[in-house]
Amino acid sequence: MKSVVLYPGMGVGHLTPMVELAKVFLQHGVAVTVALIEPPTKSPDFSAVVARAAAANPSVTYHVLPPPPPPPPAAPAGSSSDDGSPAHPIFLMFEHLRAMNAPLRDFLGSLPAVDALVIDMFCSAALHVAAELKLPTYYFFASGAGDLAAFLYLSRLSMTDSFPELVGDDSILSLPGVPPLKAWDMPKEITNGTTGAKAILRALDRMPEADGILVNTFESLETRAVRALRDGLCVPDHSTPPVYCIGPLVSGGGGGKDHECLRWLDTQPDNSVVFLSFGSMGTFPKKQLEETAMGLEKSGQRFLWVVRSPREPDAKFGQPLPEPDLDALLPEGFLERTKDRGLVVKSWAPQVDVLRHGATGAFVTHCGWNSTLEGITAGLPLLCWPMYAEQGMNKVFIVEEMKLGVEMKGYNEDVVKAEEVETKVRWVLESKDGQALRKRVEEVKDRAMEALKEGGSSHAAFVEFLKDLAGIKKFS
Template identity: 55%
Template sequence: MKQTVVLYPVAAVGHVVPMAELAKVFLSHGFIVTMVIAPPPLESSDPDASQIEQIAAANPSISFHVLPPIIPAHDDFAGSPKDPILLVLEMPRQYKDKLESFLRSIPRQRLHSLVIDVFCADAIDVAAKLGVPVYTFFPMGASSLAVVTQLPTLLAGRQTGLEELGDTPLEFLGVPPMPASHLMAELLGHPEEELYETMASIFERGTDSRGVLVNTLESLESRAVHALRDPLCVPGKVLPPVYCVGPLVRGSQRNGEKTERRHECLTWLDAQPERSVVFLCFGSTGTFSADQIKEIAIGLDKSGQRFLWVVQAPGNVNDSKSLLEKPCEPDLDAILPEGFLERTKDRGLVVKSWAPQVDVLNNPATGAFVTHCGWNSTMEGVMAGVPMLCWPLYAEQKMNKVFMTEDMGVAAEMEGHRTGFIKAEEVETKIRLVMESKEGRELQARVVARKKEAEAALEVGGSSHAAFVQFLSNVKSLGEQLVQ
């Protein structure tokens, strides 16, 4: 009798994508997989909603179940004075009863485990009530996990927020010194602010499950993984096992994902020399001011390098409301410098809003990746063996920049991101560094070595495969204890 694994991510594409890849690992081990999703608030304008539908359509072997919507919650969301991010973080708590009803619909002997997103920590209570083994999925890296796990101890007793510390380095086991300003913005506020309290509580509860599955490979973040296994990591608390089961990265569109036609940018890439193109892409919500977009264009123009640039309409990435709204299509003639498209037409391609990132990164023509340092993008860059230039924008991306440049050795930093504006000269200089210099060639070699490590980790007998097998063994033992 096949057992069912229930996966419970937050309804954000950056969380659903790696969870869908985790589902494929479960499927390969003979499980039935159901992904349960609480309806995102403001569905009509939420840019993630349609993308999640596309992910479901592209993965017919995974059963997707949307919980019945709590209508008043949607009304409250639309008119609430609260920060939208806070309201999103509170959603899983409101859906606890709905989740419980769904889990009860599956015969207990067939229910293998519940794997929850770290931001769905309230579901731990539901699993405990039903006697179901519950595990946390951490869609970021082990280094980020090490930081947020140790943060409550650092903050205990503080009367003021960390924001006042500026770039003062903070010391955490397992990671390089971390400027306070690089923590997630939600964790910098005053300890008594509701958004801060909610975020801190979520991360503290995230390790209250039976174990944590992390989207990384152990050799890439070995310092952080060892710290998480150190009894001194969080004084007075025994952390659960950490299983490094990644990188969990989407395959190319030609490998199982449904597409009506191949994107035009891939045809253009096919005609470019090997490792000659700089790919600039900042995620679905990575927006810049009109002035910053022009500055990027000037830098690209002066660099003389071939480029593929995904451009979003101008916006404010620090406005949490804008992150939850469907972006409009950019007017390239209006936002790019006059004559830019004409001057660069023989060596550059500008794409509006979206490109198939995994396919682009794995195209032989791609030689560098200017990225916002989202963890999914970081893993995709590593798996493609493409050196990266870090331009972090929000969430944990500034933390990732530190790990990528100082620990993993897979990236260089775009200077100026801390001030919120990077000049054309820096764009030109760093692109030339990666594409033309000895330092760039050394960076390239390190990333290719990391790619080989990642591929080996995912093979049968590799570290990530072995970690997943160990996880299944531990769930089996735990399940037998719970049944007794």
């Protein structure tokens, strides 16, 4: 039996789709081990996701790597500059990933057989380990083909004098395979020219060295981006490795059967509830929570809203949030006035189960790629409210390229106002245009399901990947 090791890097958003990838390997008769990095700051979110994944997938082996050796005294923790100033969190993440090479090498060397290493987009440091052990190495890109096309091209430009200078939020980037992108829709870490930007682009610049790239998308969703990647337009100075579109890989749900919100949804009419949820890292200040609450109340529509505590400005990466005090965070009397048509849940909800519930009619999302695919495969219109990382880019792709959602205006300003929340929620649930949008998403949902079936484009791509891997092993 063939055997692969998956290496998802750090963060729940990177682990979740890697778990779904593990299931696909199992379906094709390949043994899977997931090598996990525990966050430097202990996180109950991480522990809970690992526990749920292990319980739901007993055929997958999960191995938490031991912590790396301590850094030498000359490199104080949290500092990357001679003046001792704090390092950018992204820089610290890459430092930690580099330090994990030693535990990863020891673990891979202890296994009786490994046919391939599949690494997360940020785990380029692991290429050194794979080269030492002569292991075929593939990237798993958990975001979409549009993000991959843009980042590959930018990473190559960043190594030359041609990297564009983005001046002001309205600066336009024209990149192969994607619609024009404004500076404010790019990850801030890339547009601000910091150490973090260089670290991200340097990591992505190594992707063409891999034996292939698995992408969590399906061809008919992102035709233009996939074509640009395969035509070599995104890596003009290097051959592009094979790109395999094997998605959408999304959770099957079922993890929150007894959650109160599902029982509440059971009592609501079909397609009547707007669901608001902003990912494992998404938080808002009190002012934004108040505006959102006022907009939901004025809309008169049914809603299910996941509220998390605001994150303190000096909070460490991965630091858990306290349980939110809803009475303190939301307008006085809001919960009482809306109790007959709305439900606010603290911190977490079983998102996939909520999205697929018959009562859910629309999804207000931060446009993280996992959530985007979960919304599409549930057949729900997307109200796009990007917050960080590549989510602004995904918003452009969803609204302009895929035409599966609309933008929440003001997301890139100080606050999305109550009037905008009210207007968009009413529009998506009540208007003819909102119903037309729902129909379009339903059609794309059907195409997504077809792609995964035997003979579908994503199933065929995975079979092709396994054949290519067998060829590499045969001649290595």
